[in-house]
Amino acid sequence: MKTYKYLFLLIGLSIISCSDLEEEPVGLLAPDGFFKNTTNIQTAVDGSLTHAINEKFWGRKLSIALMLRSDMVSLASNETRRVEMNEFTTLGSNGMISEFWPKTYEGIAAANQAIAGAEDVDVADEIKNPITAQAYFSRAFYYFHLVRLFGDVPYIDAPITDVDAATSLSRTPKAEVYANIIADLEYAKTWLPNTQASRATPSKAAASSYLALVYLTMENWQKAYDEAKEVIDNAGTYDLALDSNFQNLFNAEVIDGSKEPIFALDYNNVEAPDNAYDQIAPMAGIRGDDRNLGGGWSVAVPTLEVYTTWDAGDYRRAVSMDDEASINGTIVPYTQFDISGHQFAKNNPYVGKYARYPGAFARANARATSHNYSMIRYAEVLLIAAEAAVELGDNASALTYINKVRERARMGGATKTGADTEYTFAPSATPADLTGTVTVADVLEERRLEFAFEGIRWYDIARRKMGGAPYNVFDASGLEGAKPDFSADDYLLPLPEDELERNPNLTQNPGY
Known part of the structure; x- marks a missing residue:
């Protein structure tokens, strides 16, 4: 059994400088021994946020998937992974999901490292917490995407180093995921400053x-x-x-x-x-x-x-x-x-x-x-x-x-x-x-x-269940014409097939 194949065995953190966003790891570091000051916390936070600009997340895979699943963008391609997204024939083996699912959890893992590591930094809360709050925000940001896309998902809120624990995680009910997202955002709201130098x-x-x-x-x-x-x-x-x-x-x-x-x-x-x-x-x-x-x-x-x-x-x-x-x-x-x-x-x-x-x-x-x-x-x-x-x-x-x-x-x-x-x-x-x-x-x-073409429309369709009456956006009268393979099950994506194969505690969404 090769432990690197397990998504949730996220032992280390690629430390990345977000000031110039050059994704060059300078080490795979566990929290112990690295987090000595607030600069170290900020480095870990920047690493978390940098995962979002990767081609596997907003750089292409997730952003384009959201476009294709909306009612405003059709496909001009015969790539199977894209066809599945556009026509609602998505399989658990879909090549877009298999890219943005792990990349999302990598961002979460880095946020968890920052939050855990901050406990080792011995400075006043007024100095430390506004930086740590960025990590709470980042974790909420990633989980908010996951829960809207997949519903119940494994919720990880601390670094994982144990193989057995990593391969036995189950799906957390979405109500609990939402409660955790809200708690993270409330913490962030309490400690973050009104404005930052960069949006x-x-x-x-x-x-x-x-x-x-x-x-x-x-x-x-x-x-x-x-x-x-x-x-x-x-x-x-x-x-x-x-x-x-x-x-x-x-x-x-x-x-x-x-x-x-x-x-x-x-x-x-x-x-x-x-x-x-x-x-x-x-x-x-x-x-x-x-x-x-x-x-x-x-x-x-x-x-x-x-x-x-x-x-x-x-x-x-x-x-x-x-x-x-x-x-x-x-x-x-x-x-x-x-x-x-x-x-x-x-x-x-x-x-x-x-x-x-x-x-x-x-x-x-x-x-x-x-x-x-x-x-x-x-x-x-x-x-x-x-x-x-x-x-x-x-x-x-x-x-x-x-x-x-x-x-x-x-x-x-x-x-x-x-x-x-x-x-x-x-x-x-x-x-x-x-x-x-x-x-x-x-x-x-x-x-x-x-918000046309900004990755928002699909989330509106899903939360308002617009595929059916009274909106019927995927019927013949819709902007893209009829989407005959669409069903209510398609408001959620399938979990990646390889994750289910590696972890028997994970279950698939209905309809897949």
Whole structure:
């Protein structure tokens, strides 16, 4: 029996510097003997957060899986692992799950090392706890992804060095996982400062915002509203605001100056070992596009209906989608994107958020960019408050918060087309403020447009069970047409097959 094959035998920690995010291990270290000061704790915390920018997590595998499982992105590929995600025929052997499941637990293991190691650092709580709180936040961040994707999951809250313990873990009920997530975020909220030098470092605002989202997912409407309202009421203290130009949120050259991101994964000019960089732009980019030294790989492509049903007066459509490209030196509309001649080129508008402004560091096809990917931003807090307010019968608050997001969408701004020509969009009357009674469907639709292609839509579909009535997003009337293999079991993913083979105490989700 080779112990390195067991996911949960996470004895050591790859210590990584997050200041420049170079993933270069300087040692595999157990807590004993390493943690002597707060700098050591911070190093371990940075190692935990760095796992999230890996290609196996947000760099491609998880982010693209979330896109494909939504109702806004179809597949232009015949790769089995992607086909399974897109068509809801996912198996436990799926090659995307087998990558992001262990990477998520590696991030958790590093957080656990930081928390355990902090006990050996003999300094005052006021000095130590604000750093350790980052590890609590990181652990909650990873488990929140796991519990939404898989339901009951093994919950590990301390370093594991015992082989028998590592191979006998069972699944923790999701209610208990959520309780632990909330406890971690509450600790983080208590000890984190109001602001940080970088939005990639968790702050009090990040902890409170995630608490609001966790409570929303659990359908605890009052607590979701209260947490979101706390962030909104203290936006000045937390240095938060809606960015006046929606495009800025996806511009690596200016994003560091934006007040809208609350917690972000910062790709800070990194092209490190083990694929610690992002590939989202090429995965979703136009095949044969002259931009970025070769354009995209035409894998995750919106259907035409995503574009045609989106009001052309909404500036967010122009930012979110590319409907023009320069292919082999010829500027063409989306109806001619197949002139590249590739079998997977589609005559549809493509995702435009990530290929336009990838920053000076971007490599061919806009890999290894300088993007900051917002995991949660101020607009989402406003819409959390709006949705919770609807459920609480507070229509006045729901109108206030949803219309703040719609008002920003009307401000216009500058963005590029696929031909790299910059256009300025004047302020628009679209989308108009909502009046009358706000419904849950109104808020979900606003979230769909505001966060298009940002990895959020699938989580909304799953928590609101939108595959069935009254939303029916995977029926023939849906944006992607009928998804005949979709069933209620598909709201959860299967646990990795190899994990079940190695640990008989783990059980598979229904339907797999």
